[in-house]
Amino acid sequence: MNRYQKAQKVATYGVLGNLFLLIIKLWAGLAFHSQAMLADGINSLGDVFASSMTFLGNKVASRPQDEDHPFGHGKAEYIFSFLIAIAMLAVAARTLYSSFMSIIEGNTIVFSPFLVVVCAATILVKSCLYVYAKRAASQENNLLILANAQDHRNDVFVTLGTLLGIAGSSLGWNFLDGAVGIAISLWIAYTGVVIFIKAYRVLMDTGLGETTYRRIADIVSAVDGVDHIDSIEAKPVGFQYILFVKVSVDGEMSVNQSHAIAATIRYSLKELGDVSDVMVHINPC
Known part of the structure; x- marks a missing residue:
């Protein structure tokens, strides 16, 4: 059930x-x-x-x-x-x-x-x-x-x-x-x-609370290759929400490397029970 x-x-x-x-x-x-x-x-x-x-x-x-x-x-x-x-x-x-x-x-x-x-x-x-x-x-x-x-x-x-x-x-x-x-x-x-x-x-799509934001930010910051977080936003979709994460990485790394970082962020955050999906945008540092 x-x-x-x-x-x-x-x-x-x-x-x-x-x-x-x-x-x-x-x-x-x-x-x-x-x-x-x-x-x-x-x-x-x-x-x-x-x-x-x-x-x-x-x-x-x-x-x-x-x-x-x-x-x-x-x-x-x-x-x-x-x-x-x-x-x-x-x-x-x-x-x-x-x-x-x-x-x-x-x-x-x-x-x-x-x-x-x-x-x-x-x-x-x-x-x-x-x-x-x-x-x-x-x-x-x-x-x-x-x-x-x-x-x-x-x-x-x-x-x-x-x-x-x-x-x-x-x-x-x-x-x-x-x-x-x-x-x-x-x-x-x-x-x-x-x-x-x-x-x-x-x-009304109210944003994340401070505690939830900090929990998500800690997960993203711990991913190897992330220089810093640019922004984290959320869109509630019922009891869950979709995350929109923007991070900066080394501008000299390859596209494949940056996409691997984005994938790691996405799968790490989707482990959270209240996250429906994650959109990750990569910026050059």
Whole structure:
């Protein structure tokens, strides 16, 4: 099973698990007037959408290079991530409004042990999804799977907050339910912003970070025959990137010798797992 097939499997489990949680959370929230549970349910709706977009985005990204896409379809992961981020921000805004209104209008919860059961089921399902996705992300070095794993982990903490709101309301602290709903909304918004920034950086071809640049520069400098590095640039193509390396060598060496140096640089850098291809340009020193 390759990295794309593993991502499809993770996304499928995510859709099924989140769909199950969505149904029971929304029913419980409406039945017992819990804004925290409704907020958690809407968060699960966002999770269903996110897992669906992950499935579709990964399917597109797995397509090989073709005449219209010589660098492949890897950026599809980030285009779909961009859509997920916008949807999450919209969900956060709607939930935030509902939670504020719950506090202002003084809504009360009809407490039921079933609310606690729903929270416990959510924590169990999400913990299992997190462990599975985290293991898959480590095995495949797949950033999209890792993002799904982190989303499942975050939901465990969000549901713990929902449980706190329900417990507080059962003691007569009805404002706590709306307050937890606000906290969940802010958490959803924060997650959306993080995804938005990551997608934006790739789609806008943001350059290499200092640590990555230094790692690449050390490899290039160690190649015998390289006098100095002129420039190192990168073009993100999904979870990997194409490197454009310019180096200077002895101007008196033969073309064959300079090409051998370029080949050594290329193959050395392609050993890095996050490098798709390397273009090397040789300048005379």
